[in-house]
Amino acid sequence: MDLFNKTTAGLGSIGQYADEAEGYYVFPKLEGELSNKMQFQGKEVLVWSLNNYLGLANHPDVRKADADAAKEYGMAYPMGARMMSGQTKYHEQLEQDLATFVGKKAGYLLNYGYQGMVSIIDTLVDRHDVIVYDSDAHACILDGMRMQVCKRFVYPHNNMVNLEKQLERATKLANKNGGGILVITEGVYGMAGDLGKLKEIAELKKKFEFRLLVDDAHGFGTMGETGAGTGEHFGVQDEIDVYFGTFAKSMAGIGGFVAGDKDVIRFLKYNMRSQIYAKSLPMPMVMGAIKRLEMIKESQEYKDKLWVIVNALQKGLKEQGFNLGDTESPVTPVILKGGVPEATQITADLRENYGIFCSIVVYPVIPKGMILLRLIPTAVHTLEDVEYTVECFSKVKEKLENGKYAKEFKTMTA
Numbered sequence: 046m047d048l049f050n051k052t053t054a055g056l057g058s059i060g061q062y063a064d065e066a067e068g069y070y071v072f073p074k075l076e077g078e079l080s081n082k083m084q085f086q087g088k089e090v091l092v093w094s095l096n097n098y099l100g101l102a103n104h105p106d107v108r109k110a111d112a113d114a115a116k117e118y119g120m121a122y123p124m125g126a127r128m129m130s131g132q133t134k135y136h137e138q139l140e141q142d143l144a145t146f147v148g149k150k151a152g153y154l155l156n157y158g159y160q161g162m163v164s165i166i167d168t169l170v171d172r173h174d175v176i177v178y179d180s181d182a183h184a185c186i187l188d189g190m191r192m193q194v195c196k197r198f199v200y201p202h203n204n205m206v207n208l209e210k211q212l213e214r215a216t217k218l219a220n221k222n223g224g225g226i227l228v229i230t231e232g233v234y235g236m237a238g239d240l241g242k243l244k245e246i247a248e249l250k251k252k253f254e255f256r257l258l259v260d261d262a263h264g265f266g267t268m269g270e271t272g273a274g275t276g277e278h279f280g281v282q283d284e285i286d287v288y289f290g291t292f293a294k295s296m297a298g299i300g301g302f303v304a305g306d307k308d309v310i311r312f313l314k315y316n317m318r319s320q321i322y323a324k325s326l327p328m329p330m331v332m333g334a335i336k337r338l339e340m341i342k343e344s345q346e347y348k349d350k351l352w353v354i355v356n357a358l359q360k361g362l363k364e365q366g367f368n369l370g371d372t373e374s375p376v377t378p379v380i381l382k383g384g385v386p387e388a389t390q391i392t393a394d395l396r397e398n399y400g401i402f403c404s405i406v407v408y409p410v411i412p413k414g415m416i417l418l419r420l421i422p423t424a425v426h427t428l429e430d431v432e433y434t435v436e437c438f439s440k441v442k443e444k445l446e447n448g449k450y451a452k453e454f455k456t457m458t459a
């Protein structure tokens with residue numbers, strides 16, 4: 046049989062709607078300056094789907110730092126992997142600054158958050174060890190676990206009673222194998238916006254011996270008094286043994302970092318295959334990240350602005366009777382009842398008739414019969430944006446409840 050037969054037989058669970066959805070619901074092209082308003086298919090839309098939490102993506106000082114670095118160094122420098130010929134004092138400075146910011150002794154840069162996480166897990170565990178992880182873990186965590194043959198136990202999302210049970214099982218097995226235990230959770234869960242129960246997990250360290258890895262992709266810059274993340278928010282940053290952050294969100298860049306004690310980071314530095322055998326981050330990314338971190342450290346303004354918008358949006362939507370699940374972070378999920386037909390109609394209505402662009406999540410990512418419209422507030426949104434959006438969402442909710450979208454879909458497909 047030809048290996049490629051599968052490539053024409055179907056595109057899988059995500060790609061199954063590609064023919065109708067591509068360019069609109071998936072792979073849409075947002076054009077213009079990264080801001081609260083952008084262009085979609087030639088029309089201006091109010092955008093709620095960028096993880097530009099602190100609004101730094103298009104900040105003039107950030108743009109200037111990126112451009113200056115590109116002018117001075119180009120995109121090529123430094124050539125080669127960090128270990129061979131891709132090291133600079135700025136890479137080292139950035140990782141030390143990041144580590145200090147999140148209250149850790151040492152840090153190491155990752156070319157992409159995703160690949161970095163895969164390698165962190167791959168490096169920290171071997172076949173004697175046991176991983177215990179949350180059922181809602183991000184794809185990069187799942188892929189990281191696939192790299193090793195070690196045993197892993199999953200606990201239902203944020204279920205601490207079950208986590209304790211899994212830790213009992215894990216402890217027995219690790220003792221038998223002569224290995225250790227790694228617990229993995231996220232700080233902020235990016236789809237639903239609820240927080241990993243870091244305080245309760247940290248508390249379990251008194252009862253069980255394990256190390257804690259936290260993926261704080263959505264928490265870095267947004268959570269905690271200084272923006273040092275979800276551990277800071279809960280007052281348990283010191284209990285996080287390995288802290289992971291990405292530049293793809295609050296830092297409005299690309300790449301990421303890992304931080305922890307010196308020995309752990311040194312071990313990761315010499316063993317993370319995705320970093321050892323890959324080219325170093327180019328200078329504009331590094332100098333740009335140094336600038337962004339400096340701005341985040343020097344001013345609370347961005348985070349404060351973000352939270353003004355978050356609070357107004359979540360309060361406004363709740364007052365209109367929307368179900369926002371258990372979010373405690375900027376991620377704002379609007380949970381509605383309905384299937385894929387209604388979801389596509391709502392999204393199109395919002396885009397075409399109200400000029401609102403947001404991301405939509407449906408089955409199989411979330412349970413059948415549910416629609417999740419995910420709104421990401423940022424520091425560059427305004428209170429007028431919020432007011433307008435709440436108003437439009439109320440109208441859309443009414444139409445959904447009246448069965449208008451289901452009817453329209455039937456007519457369209459009849």
Ligand SMILES: Cc1ncc(COP(=O)(O)O)c(C=O)c1O
Pocket residue numbers: 157158159160162183185231235260262263291292293299300301
């Ligand atoms: C929770 C979480 N972890 C890791 C990543 C991957 O990070 P990156 O985009 O830097 O590869 C993401 C997505 O961006 C994420 O949401």
